[in-house]
Structures are given as C-alpha cells and as structure tokens.
Amino acid sequence: MTALRRYAVSRKSPSGRRGGRREAALAELEALCARASEIARDLFLQKPYSRDVTSPLPDCELPLRVDFRGRPEGRAEQARELLARLESHVDDAILGLAAFRPGSVYSFFDERADLPHCRPRDPREIFCGYGETGLPLWKPMLAWGVETGFPRIEDLAAERARPVLAVFNRGELLEKRLESFSRKDRAYDLRGQIAVGYYTWPDGGRFAVTLQLVRSSTRSRAVRLGLNVLGLLPDGRPADALLGTDAPWSYVEIHRQAQRRLAAINQAIRALAPAQRAAAAATEADRLLADLVQGGGRIDRRAGWRTGHATDRAREGKRPTGMARRDVDGARPERIFRDADEKTVVVLGPRGRVHVFSDEGLHVTSLHLDRRALDRRIEKRRWQAVEPSAVAGVLAVIRERFERAS
Numbered sequence: 001m002t003a004l005r006r007y008a009v010s011r012k013s014p015s016g017r018r019g020g021r022r023e024a025a026l027a028e029l030e031a032l033c034a035r036a037s038e039i040a041r042d043l044f045l046q047k048p049y050s051r052d053v054t055s056p057l058p059d060c061e062l063p064l065r066v067d068f069r070g071r072p073e074g075r076a077e078q079a080r081e082l083l084a085r086l087e088s089h090v091d092d093a094i095l096g097l098a099a100f101r102p103g104s105v106y107s108f109f110d111e112r113a114d115l116p117h118c119r120p121r122d123p124r125e126i127f128c129g130y131g132e133t134g135l136p137l138w139k140p141m142l143a144w145g146v147e148t149g150f151p152r153i154e155d156l157a158a159e160r161a162r163p164v165l166a167v168f169n170r171g172e173l174l175e176k177r178l179e180s181f182s183r184k185d186r187a188y189d190l191r192g193q194i195a196v197g198y199y200t201w202p203d204g205g206r207f208a209v210t211l212q213l214v215r216s217s218t219r220s221r222a223v224r225l226g227l228n229v230l231g232l233l234p235d236g237r238p239a240d241a242l243l244g245t246d247a248p249w250s251y252v253e254i255h256r257q258a259q260r261r262l263a264a265i266n267q268a269i270r271a272l273a274p275a276q277r278a279a280a281a282a283t284e285a286d287r288l289l290a291d292l293v294q295g296g297g298r299i300d301r302r303a304g305w306r307t308g309h310a311t312d313r314a315r316e317g318k319r320p321t322g323m324a325r326r327d328v329d330g331a332r333p334e335r336i337f338r339d340a341d342e343k344t345v346v347v348l349g350p351r352g353r354v355h356v357f358s359d360e361g362l363h364v365t366s367l368h369l370d371r372r373a374l375d376r377r378i379e380k381r382r383w384q385a386v387e388p389s390a391v392a393g394v395l396a397v398i399r400e401r402f403e404r405a406s
Helices: 001-011 017-045 074-095 142-150 153-157 170-174 250-270 276-304 309-317 318-328 373-378 388-406
Strands: 125-130 136-140 164-167 191-202 207-215 223-230 336-339 345-348 352-357 361-370 381-387
Touching: 017 074, 125 142, 125 170, 125 191, 125 207, 125 373, 136 142, 142 153, 142 164, 142 191, 164 170, 164 276, 170 191, 191 250, 191 276, 207 250, 207 276, 223 250, 223 309, 250 276, 318 345, 318 352, 318 388, 336 388, 345 388
Parallel strands: none
Antiparallel strands: 125 136, 164 191, 191 207, 207 223, 336 345, 336 381, 345 352, 352 361
C-alpha cells in the first residue's frame, strides 16, 4: 500500500490514529483559546475603572508565533509582547467605554466620556448641566453667575477674586435633557455637584473647578459612588493632576476629605443586597454633597485669612492653628509683639501658644513655645512689644481679615 493510500484510509476513519491526533490537537487549541480569554478578562478586571465599563470590550487579535523546533529561547520575550498588546487594548477600551472617567463628564448623546466636549476647554469653565440631547454644557463661572443671578457675583468679578462655592442639585443639571437621552443613567447617575472658583494661579490667571458626585452601576449590578474632579489649570494640565499633592487650592482638600468618606460608603454598599444598593448610594450621595458644601465653605473661608504655610500646618494637626482666632480675640495688649527679623506680628496666647501674622493680617503660622524660649526672644529684642497706642490698630487689621473670611 502506498503512503498516499495509507493517508487516505486514515482520514476516512474517525477512530484512526491520525484522525484522533487531529481531534486532540483541536481540543488543546480550543482550551488554549479559552485560557487566553480568561487571562484577558482577569487582566481587564484588575484595571482601575473596569467596573465602570458598560459595553462589551471589542475583540483583540494577538499575533502568535509558533516555533516548530520547540526552542525555549524567545518565549519570554513573546509573552511580554503579547501582554503589552493585550494591556494596551484593554486600557484603550476602558478609556473609550467607561462611563465614569476621571476628569471627564459623560456625554449621553455620544454614550462615552472620551471626547473633547467631555472636558472644559478654558480654565474658567464649570460644568453647567446637559442640553436637550444630553451633550455636556460648559460656561465660564462668571458668565454662569451673571446669567443665573448668583448672589456673590462681585467676588467672581473682583480684581482680586476670592473663591466662592456654588451648589447644583441633580434636577438643575438634568432639567434640559430629553428623556430619550437618559438611558445610560444607570451607568452615570449624576447626583449633584459643587463648583468652586475663581482660584488665582501664581501668574495671575484664574481657574474654576467642578466636583461631581456620581453614582455608577455596572452590568454585574455593582454600585459605586465617586467624586469626579473637572477643570483645566492655567498651565494646561487637568485639575485632577494636583489631587494627592499639597497644592494650596481648597478643591484638593475637599477631594481628600471626601475620599475617606467614599471608601467607607462604598464598602457598606457592597455589603447590601443588590436590589438595595442603588437607593442606598443615592441617599448617601445626597448626605455627602451637603457635607461637602459645608466643609468646602469652611475651607475657603480659612483660605481668606491663612497663608499656604498656615494651611499646611493646620492640615498636619500638630500645631494650634485652630486656636488663632480665639487667642487674638482674647489677647492682652502686653502680649502683642513685632518680630524684628521676620517683620511679622506675634500674638501670644495661653499655654505657650504663639500665632504669627503678616502686616496684612494673614495668618502665617502657629506653634508652641516654652517659657524659656519666649523669654529668650524678648530679651534678645527679636520680639519687640508693640506700642500700646498701636495695639488696637494691629489687632483690627487681623480681625478684619477674619471677618472678611467669615
């Protein structure tokens, strides 16, 4: 029997040796494909914001080189190449498909959050809600204030702008949007927001920031609350680039405080039955928004009478910065000094508390000093007593700064 005939016979018989080998190879390759899909899915789920993706990811084609000589050389390099391609595909898909994308608002018209109109294009813009077709609306905060009759419009328009806080509830943000463009509310449920501005950049430029509380849900019925920070800095970076830093802008501190609350809230939501999660998240979002409004107002009022250094010391919680106003109100004339080296005003409070102010009344820093250290500064004439006739004027400047920030 010729070799060709033997091959033909083996192909006709499903139970033949060669046919069996082929079926086994098919089974192994099928298992390999299944395992590759499992690896890809695990990689996807480990990525940040993967839970916010509401549509299936597109297929990924990977180039697989087969070495017929069975050499181990090059396998590690090929594995790294395959992993890099897979990660790039997953990252791109998340950016395009995730409803909650940090720094961007969701467009209900486009059903995505990675388009240019999903971000502010000018540092002074804030998010003002959605249009009829679900497109995001952006306006300079001053223009929005004029249009709506915002009561603190003078602060926005002043030459030396003071940051003010504006609150938007869910109804205000969504009132223009038609019902037909709301089908993705489950993925991006905007519960409310605050807008803060104008901040003044070191070069004099102004910018505003929007902080949105968003309840997002996924196809797996996972529910999560998140705080989205929207804004453009005068240097071209997104406002969320400063999160986690010691930048002096109050929105950074507001976000820091909110993250601690959100971690506890989201943990409690995960422990609930799936049917209860959405309602619980909405309730918690409303509470948190009210607290952010109250806390943000306090932070910005402090910014009106503290320098950046004093704000940093207050954040550390190790110095008596919080007692500055009370100690100034109760200060006796003989405990008011001027620092000859630093050209600042020094107010001595009880129990070794020392508060330092600029000539403009800004709170520079606070610290504790023992009696010996206090006496040494006075004896060496570094601290010189303020003339009794000038004490009232010095304290009036400091108190006026406090009052303006109240």
